[in-house]
Amino acid sequence: MGYLERYIGSRMSSALDTSAVRAQFPILGRQVHGKPLVYLDHAASSQKPVAVIEAQREYLMHYHSNVHRGAHALSQQATDAFERARSTVQYHIGAEHLEEIIWVAGATDGINLVAQAWGREHIQSGDVILITCMEHHANIVPWQMLAEERGAKVEAVNILEDGTLDDDDFQEKLKLGPKLVAFMHVSNTLGTINDAQRLTKMAKGAGAVVLIDGSQALPHMMVDVVDLGCDFYVFSGHKAYGPTGIGVLYGKKAILEAMKPWRGGGEMIDVVSLKNGTTYAGLPHKFEAGTPHISGAIGLGVALQWLTGLGLKSVMDHETILSSQARHQLGKIDGMRFIGSAPSTSGVVSFVVEGVHPYDLGTLLDQQGIAVRTGHHCTQPIMEHFDIPGTVRASFGAYNTLQEVDVLVQGVERALKMLR
Amino acid sequence: MGYLERYIGSRMSSALDTSAVRAQFPILGRQVHGKPLVYLDHAASSQKPVAVIEAQREYLMHYHSNVHRGAHALSQQATDAFERARSTVQYHIGAEHLEEIIWVAGATDGINLVAQAWGREHIQSGDVILITCMEHHANIVPWQMLAEERGAKVEAVNILEDGTLDDDDFQEKLKLGPKLVAFMHVSNTLGTINDAQRLTKMAKGAGAVVLIDGSQALPHMMVDVVDLGCDFYVFSGHKAYGPTGIGVLYGKKAILEAMKPWRGGGEMIDVVSLKNGTTYAGLPHKFEAGTPHISGAIGLGVALQWLTGLGLKSVMDHETILSSQARHQLGKIDGMRFIGSAPSTSGVVSFVVEGVHPYDLGTLLDQQGIAVRTGHHCTQPIMEHFDIPGTVRASFGAYNTLQEVDVLVQGVERALKMLR
Amino acid sequence: MNAELQSRQEQIVEEFSFYEDWMEKYEQLIDMGKELAVLSDEHRQDEHLIRGCQSRVWLSATRTEEKHVRFYADSDAIITKGLVALMVRVLDGLPAKDIAESDLWFIEKIGLDKHLSPTRANGLHSMVQQMKRYGVAFQAK
């Protein structure tokens, strides 16, 4: 199947054949604590389909070599696969140019790259960087560090009780004239899907450069960076059915070209001289110092193709059914409080139960083979906002089922019987 | 076999059973251009033994999960393996404390971390950073970038005609009172093995902080960071039979503790507050923002255990035999000139042949299935020094054989017949 | 080793070996947690906080005339509080010296070290360390 067909396929919805999908994830057949594993921690890291695992293995077994600059055949083969993965990413997110796709170690690495390579050049004393109160620490701390260094200020847009962004406050804070607006596409804690296109338009209208943290969007929905209109878009491979240690920074060509490099070393240079100084390579290499994570890039390419093959619309519909059902059933439980119940949410369900510590609930779910995450999910400001120590978070991927939702709900009920 | 036995084993030498070693590298059985592959590009990136490939696969197939903070069993299992890999590294390089081992994306990433997190705090206008003329770009460019930003100066120690470091010049340049001395343990282009312990002692005696680039040492010899006495030591996994996208920065506890973090994000924080600012986690997490390259760390741990199992002394002896033999046979060829012929060299042989462009030679070797690297090997200052456009570099690993040396020599002879 | 400490540990091992299923062992821990007195405000101070990753533990202690140690502890999570209760039950009222030097083999014996999640295991470890530190401090005074 050619790319275009897969691309079109990805926009059509048809019910996922979950058992066929599950068969591709060996880990889902295992037991923990003597119970069948019910993996509901997708938002922390997705499991990997066999296709991704085997692609990496195949690479390491049969054609590993360092990439670029190599005159020999293996190096050529590895370089081809590595660069093909880059173009898979390009098509997947609809970037105009291949060289707008920069390999990084993950979303965190990508945001830090922008904060340091772009930020230290453009953020001056007194400037405002606008983020939101729902951001992941990865989209908070790099800006705080930058602001501290430059004498700038980080402002954060409020969130409403249902976990949506406070639109009025966003408009208000845009009046501060932020140099940069950075926000998440989809919240890893609340499940909220932000209207990224609209927010970008408003921010650009106010003259800001816009960075979108797409870590939780990429695995679940069609993303088109040109439609969104953002300057930067980042995501991690390991949350999108891909390998660990690899991620992508997309940046508009013009802005990337104007940026100085961040990491220095091999690959990113043109001429290195101790006497005359050093000149840098063009995009994308300027930002890819050192030997890249070759097997990771190849694996991520395969993961995105795999995801497109499933049909992103189908995946999203499937996950929405699961999370709606979970919300519906859990909602009947006495003392249940959802943290984040926006009209538009992804496959993430966060909750607390009155009088019960999330950590206790998580522990007893784990005993029943149910892997959920508890705690602050790297979003302490949300916890501060709702004045809670943490939440229990169930997050769904393409491989989860309605039966697993039932197991979750029964598990919660059993745990609560013990805890209250 | 317990760690200690392997450790002791690694200090004893016995001839390598190369065919048993080769059997663990499936790639070595393949053909290129219809000829059996002779892989002599180890210094660019080593091939991976099945044990490493399978450890990563096993992880992704059966116990992948995000690490730390997770209350569920999978997360626990992944965290255990991930942290066990860290302690494997600790023992392998003889670090005193577990938290002195920082996971990075590779040697390049590690050096940049030091240049930016340590350098930007400690290097002031007018300061001197001392490197050498034989450094890899990864150990040049980050310092040039830092120097440019801080108004400091990068000085480089000369090399002699045989590719050893100019000791007198080193002593002389130490008188400039460099704040930092950064040098490579083993040269990727010349093969020179620097007396790192002695250089470190001299540099520390002159009051400098010392960083050693161990990228080419780790795969070939016993490294003990306490014996060496350095402040920082970095290396890449992919050159040491490990995965791509992972590397290690070792730093002395006291110096790491005093350093500010570099990348911000999850994992590296203690408390994140939009109102009260953010406090950071302790070592090693302070320097490990975001989801780490879990499968890479696990794979690197296995690679080091595998290497220790072979016996590092045996590996080094083996590689020395191969490179001596290559030098001996190639040396008979008319017009042959070795670039780097220090008394103490590793398994790297770099050469040029009078009247022949290295690139042509490399191409014709590739046609014969022989993978060597040609060009500047990310050490342009060495090329400038010897006034050559590049070299042909054959580099040997544990899996190479004397027969392969013969094939190389015959291949060079055949190519030269065509070229001259 | 202190005989009382030994017999307390043996007693707990016996109680915990009664159940095979860890859900039931957790039930026991939860019950122990519920039974532990809620801490008075005097002891529930930030200075007595052992910050774990996900739950909080308050631990303080006083010394009797004979250098025996009384522990006061609490947690905001009930399983953690059960663990706190377990530790208090083992060490409370013993001589400072014996606490400082205690070998808490029951933890391994009932499998807590293996079974607890790393964050909980770390928390338990911090708690034990802190209790021993009280032992050392009170022994010295």
Added chain:
Amino acid sequence: MNAELQSRQEQIVEEFSFYEDWMEKYEQLIDMGKELAVLSDEHRQDEHLIRGCQSRVWLSATRTEEKHVRFYADSDAIITKGLVALMVRVLDGLPAKDIAESDLWFIEKIGLDKHLSPTRANGLHSMVQQMKRYGVAFQAK
């Protein structure tokens, strides 16, 4: 398309299909490289340099009265020079317009695009681009 260009490409395809073995094809390239005249200093200028990754190529051109293009090229590596010679042989002396619009199908036909290392393939690509650019420029003048 220009008939001369067509027949030159056909000629080269025939020559190259004579050998199966790429070592022999490289031998041919090397011979072509050796035969190409060494560039006079006038043309071997930095401004005419196409910097490849590992070898250097000098390429310049002049225009005849009838808007035909003469190429002057060289390289420091002999295989690269062979490729240069090959390109010159195909395009030298043709009308600027035909060069600008040329379809160099022989490259694919003799498998150069697949067989060359990416760095060489990139170099060849840059060379072709540069030759066509001369075609465009001289056609306009």
